[in-house]
Amino acid sequence: MIKSIVDKIAINENLQQDDLRLLLSISNLDELKTLYETAYRIKLKNVGNKVYFRGIIELSNICEKDCFYCGIRKSNGNIARFIMKEDEILRAAQWAFDNKYGSVVLQSGENSTPKFISFITRLLEQIKMATNDKLGITLSLGEQTKKAYQQWFDAGAHRYLLRIETSNRKLYKKLHPDDHDYEARLECLNILRDVGYQVGTGVMIGLPFQTVDDLANDIIFLKENDIDMIGMGPYLPHHDTPLAQSFNKNDFNNVHQLNMGLKMISATRIYCQDVNIAAATALQAVHPKGREMGIQAGANIIMPNITDAKYRTFYQLYDNKPCIDENSDQCRECLEERILNIGETIGYNERGDSPHFKKRRSGHLANADS
Numbered sequence: 624m625i626k627s628i629v630d631k632i633a634i635n636e637n638l639q640q641d642d643l644r645l646l647l648s649i650s651n652l653d654e655l656k657t658l659y660e661t662a663y664r665i666k667l668k669n670v671g672n673k674v675y676f677r678g679i680i681e682l683s684n685i686c687e688k689d690c691f692y693c694g695i696r697k698s699n700g701n702i703a704r705f706i707m708k709e710d711e712i713l714r715a716a717q718w719a720f721d722n723k724y725g726s727v728v729l730q731s732g733e734n735s736t737p738k739f740i741s742f743i744t745r746l747l748e749q750i751k752m753a754t755n756d757k758l759g760i761t762l763s764l765g766e767q768t769k770k771a772y773q774q775w776f777d778a779g780a781h782r783y784l785l786r787i788e789t790s791n792r793k794l795y796k797k798l799h800p801d802d803h804d805y806e807a808r809l810e811c812l813n814i815l816r817d818v819g820y821q822v823g824t825g826v827m828i829g830l831p832f833q834t835v836d837d838l839a840n841d842i843i844f845l846k847e848n849d850i851d852m853i854g855m856g857p858y859l860p861h862h863d864t865p866l867a868q869s870f871n872k873n874d875f876n877n878v879h880q881l882n883m884g885l886k887m888i889s890a891t892r893i894y895c896q897d898v899n900i901a902a903a904t905a906l907q908a909v910h911p912k913g914r915e916m917g918i919q920a921g922a923n924i925i926m927p928n929i930t931d932a933k934y935r936t937f938y939q940l941y942d943n944k945p946c947i948d949e950n951s952d953q954c955r956e957c958l959e960e961r962i963l964n965i966g967e968t969i970g971y972n973e974r975g976d977s978p979h980f981k982k983r984r985s986g987h988l989a990n991a992d993s
């Protein structure tokens with residue numbers, strides 16, 4: 624089954640939706656191996672054998688939104704809410720810089736108050752100054768106004784991650800309350816691109832009601848929207864959410880979630896080629912070596928958690944989050960060894976920008992010149 628697709632890939636023929644569906648439906652072990660190896664070859668050709676670390680700081684679990692799947696949704700009254708102090712966040716960013724991580728990611732629940740927007744702006748300015756503008760800064764702070772995105776870009780952020788969650792509008796509606804709007808989220812991605820960010824998006828994989836057709840369309844969505852960076856991972860239940868409470872947890876299968884997550888990475892690498900793809904932490908939640916498996920399936924980015932251990936328990940988007948009681952030094956050592964063990968190198972002190980973004984930018988410049 625996969626042979627005809629591998630032949631198409633070898634002669635650079637574009638894959639169709641049917642081909643993606645077939646790749647995502649593979650269950651035979653030999654065929655799975657061929658899929659991962661094919662994607663890994665394409666990864667080597669486009670982004671090399673280097674993994675880039677983005678140290679993620681989960682700076683607040685205060686959220687205005689109520690996504691049905693997420694453990695820190697605003698209606699979850701069973702968690703204490705926190706926002707890290709400025710000096711704690713700066714210390715974490717400095718740790719990333721001192722440990723030669725090329726970039727940090729600032730992530731939090733969605734907060735659109737003017738106070739929060741200026742708090743982030745100040746942080747960006749300070750991180751930029753303290754690290755001599757050398758540290759890459761990605762934001763993952765949800766839907767905001769153009770003004771806020773622009774202000775943060777001007778203050779030093781240059782990448783933004785905003786998952787579309789699913790490209791199926793009907794499924795999006797099922798997973799969110801009525802006041803959460805797919806079109807508004809899509810528009811945010813367009814604004815981010817216009818402002819000048821490297822744009823990252825992605826989906827959750829293995830959601831209730833999601834079909835293989837949906838996932839194949841998600842991959843096509845990523846390419847059609849000219850996305851530079853892709854962050855996607857398996858959906859995992861959180862016991863305090865309406866979505867997890869709507870089905871029997873025993874029906875939920877980690878092996879299936881892992882395999883679907885890996886197949887999505889491979890199919891996306893094959894289809895989108897020159898983008899950065901993250902091996903999501905959620906992969907590690909379903910298998911101790913999930914992130915390394917993600918790299919071997921075609922991903923090239925890992926986002927080690929560098930948040931103070933004392934906050935990690937309060938930032939659980941799903942149950943059984945890994946590394947919850949390890950500090951950043953422990954995470955760094957175990958990760959480095961794991962990456963080197965699979966024959967990859969680590970892009971220390973490098974930002975590792977998406978090659979797709981660089982091509983997109985030079986295309987724009989060429990058009991502007993002509």
Ligand code: SAH
Binds near residue numbers: 692764784788
């Ligand atoms: N509030 C911001 C950033 C934090 S949430 C935002 O929503 O964009 C980051 C991502 O976590 C979300 O985009 C979603 O894809 C993922 N997530 C939330 N709940 C999850 C769950 N139960 N399983 C897997 N991923 C989840």
Ligand code: SF4
Binds near residue numbers: 688693694695940
């Ligand atoms: Fe808030 Fe993001 Fe969770 Fe939705 S996914 S509830 S926006 S933190």
